[in-house]
Amino acid sequence: MVNASFCIPKTESLRTALARLNQNEKKILFLTDEAGHLTAALTDGDVRRYLLSGGTLEDSAANAGNRHPIAARSREEALRLLARHGCVAVPVLDGDACITDIVLEGERQPEPLPALGVPVVIMAGGKGTRLEPYTKILPKPLIPVGDLPIMEHIMRQFRQYGCTEFHGIVNYKKQLIKAYFSENEEHFNTVWYDEGKPLGTGGGLSLLKGKLSGTFFLTNCDLLIFTDYEKLLRFHRESGSAVTMVCAEKRVTIPYGVVETGEGGVITAMREKPAFQFLTNTGLYLVEPEVLDDIGEDEVIGFPDIIERQRRKGRRVSAYTVGEEDWLDMGQLDELEKMRSRLYGKA
Incomplete structure (x- = not known):
């Protein structure tokens, strides 16, 4: 079940998003479009950087968000990403890139993967x-x-x-x-x-x-x-x-x-x-x-x-x-950036 306190429409203003961030225990929001697709992540740091660059609180939250957030396809993958990157929250997406769950820092670690021992x-x-x-x-x-x-x-x-x-x-x-x-x-x-x-x-x-x-x-x-x-x-x-x-x-x-x-x-x-x-x-x-x-x-x-x-x-x-x-295949230059975004979720 998706925790609604972590999601906000991308069309909301930064003023509204900042108020939501102040109420949010992890200080992060995930922006979605009308169909529920994940479009960006937003932290208070993203807001500060945007305002310092000349933006205003009346602008759309989408303008300040990180458009390449870390995301997972399963809870197990989300837990591994939390451990690997030190994230506070990782959304779980379905095949249409809609958020189905949000895994938070401190949740149960995944069961260890089976040891195959294959060269x-x-x-x-x-x-x-x-x-x-x-x-x-x-x-x-x-x-x-x-x-x-x-x-x-x-x-x-x-x-x-x-x-x-x-x-x-x-x-x-x-x-x-x-x-x-x-x-x-x-x-x-x-x-x-x-x-x-x-x-x-x-x-x-x-x-x-x-x-x-x-x-x-x-x-x-x-x-x-x-x-x-x-x-x-x-x-x-x-x-x-x-x-x-x-x-x-x-x-x-x-x-x-x-x-x-x-x-x-x-x-x-x-x-x-x-x-x-x-x-x-x-x-x-x-x-x-x-x-x-x-x-x-x-x-x-x-x-x-x-x-x-x-x-x-x-x-x-x-x-x-x-x-x-x-x-993920990095055999060509345009695919290299896709691989980096999937692994790290950084802009």
């Missing part, structure tokens, strides 16, 4: 050309998302599930990556494998032959998946798959009217801004060790081609589906 292999050797010019200076695994490099975010995510054995396949600016983690106070247990030459998104796995005896996670170094990893592992094992690919639902709308034509240029159909839904490969997998045996030494190959090789051999490969909002 994690991180493909961290690429040049990250889509993130240039940043990757001219830093390798992609060390590009910061908020306070931490993306690769550390990934490792912390797995460590919540008791996955403490990491294997990093590196190439481009590998010494910087190794140096960062060798001096990291978190002391991640990582074994490094150097590619002699770029081997694609799958070829570097040949370096791990004989190193892994059981199921392992394989992930690219530019993504985060928010899902129940225990359910994912159980699905993989119960399906008897050699590889399970984590896929995200993706809806794409063509921003134009689409025309279909027949012989002689005759228009046969028209659709205005049609929408299509796909399953997309996120870059996170569960893999059985025998898959490595089918990769040649120094073979340049992408992991999707390795999956296809398994299919041709008659081995089962499966897709595990997550929602589009559960997949």
